[in-house]
Amino acid sequence: MEWTSVLAIYFLLWVFSAFILLPFGVKTHDETGEPKVPGQADSAPVNFRPGRILIRATILAAVLCALYVANYANGWITIDDIDLIGMPDRFKDMPAG
Known part of the structure; x- marks a missing residue:
């Protein structure tokens, strides 16, 4: 697998x-009991920390990308393992690739 492909998969x-991580750990002013600013949305977070989310996303993406590349290299799970309905008969005689 090319390193550019790995980089693209990592970015995705x-x-x-x-x-996915954005809503975790977010508390609103109503949940913490702090006063709201006039005109503030009820769902606005009290203490939004984008740096913490970026670090967590970086770690999670690195783990998932490493698992993906390891699976690609070792072939642990192939398309045949997740094909639940089977290949149609008209495609069985076609050459692979």
Whole structure:
């Protein structure tokens, strides 16, 4: 696998990880009992820390990317393992690749 492919996969996993991690650990003013600023949305976080989310997303994406590359190299899970409905008969005689 080319290093540019690994970098692209890592970037995609990083973006997905960042969006997945955004809601975790967020508390609103109502949950903490702090006063709201006039005009503030009820769902606004009290203490938003984007740096912490970026670090967590970086670590999670690195682990997921390492697992992906290891699976690619070792072939632990292949397309045949996740093919739940089977290949149609018209494609069985076609050469692979």
